[in-house]
Amino acid sequence: MRFLKLFKSPSLIAAHRGFSHFNPENTLKALEFSVGRCDFIEIDVQLSRDKKAVIFHDQTLRRTTNIDKDFKVYELSYKELSKLDYGSWFDGIYEPMLDLKTALGFSKKHKMPLNIELKDTSEFCSDAEFVFIVLSLIESFEMQEEILLSSFRHEYLAIIKEMQPNISTAILVEDALPKNPIEYLVALDAKAYNISDELADAKTVKSLRESDIFVNVYTINDEKRAKELFFMGVNAIFSDKLIK
Template identity: 30%
Template structure:
């Protein structure tokens, strides 16, 4: 089966990460899916931004935790980050905005729960409800470094696609994934090898390493038969897959 390409935070190598223009760019260059990160605001809105704070990616004087801002405050921030001169001001999108746009295409969406530092009460339930309300369940992969969030998701939904994220070497990760009743592994690309890829897939566990930006590594993972690669440069990856 052909290796799929997921645009990491959209097309983070060429556009402001986790913004609508980055997601649209990934779609434009033919990515099979996008990867994005979610946090929750003070008033319970699910927003798409990688960090738990606004410090790194917002321009201006904004500092502090997402959880301490309301959605209306978040929407006034500019997350054009290092691409402002090229693309101008960019908003932080809500997950609902992404879903509304996704109804116009067939992209897969990998949603990462950023629940490692902040325990957002009800974020898993709210996200799953939105997925089902929009009829997106067959196009979604939910992932997290916080595997408690994945266990919670599995208790809510028996069928949603789940994947464990991890940064270090994990012994027989396909067995761990099965024990948590998840469907895939998303390892940091430097911790994965052909043996783990082959054995995981043999056991019915999808393998999607992140963040694969080097062309040699992309080619290698494609040759190894990875289910997908998650990359900041989806255009480059798609050219190699073809």
């Protein structure tokens, strides 16, 4: 699991959606900007109506495309999504849709590890099918060792380990850690917690790190807070703008 070797180095910075402070998020332009400025890139994946894996964060398309209706990503086909503009809302410059296949090809070419967050698609697609689609693309590029898969929907993580045990996984949490966080992580065979800044206190980080669990914190855009977290022992931060 070569991705996990990254966490042996201190003070890692992940480009959150490709440093979204500087670029339209989750676009190829954002990935290109991130190369040489971070240790790995975080992106989000979900499915089009015809079940193509696309890179997009929000549940609906209104905020970051030129569509003025609250269509959900899975309500449009891959072809329809491909016709939308993903950049002009940010800087007035057209950017095409980024799909997972393109992102993986970019990652492999530039030797840039990816943390891919699996968005919750359960109201549209079965858990097993979504995981299979994502894993199939990763395997087609032979990139199982360069990828970290994370999700707030922890059911995905269990299925990932059933289908592809060699892929590294991280549990995403926002409001509260599980009651027994170490046992919970072990049960899912995950190696890391990606936690919100609100959960990152010295006691929590110390407990997890003493159990050889990697701790990564989102979303940190303040240099002072970043230094505090690294001093606590946090392995990586996800940032929109703090570059290496």
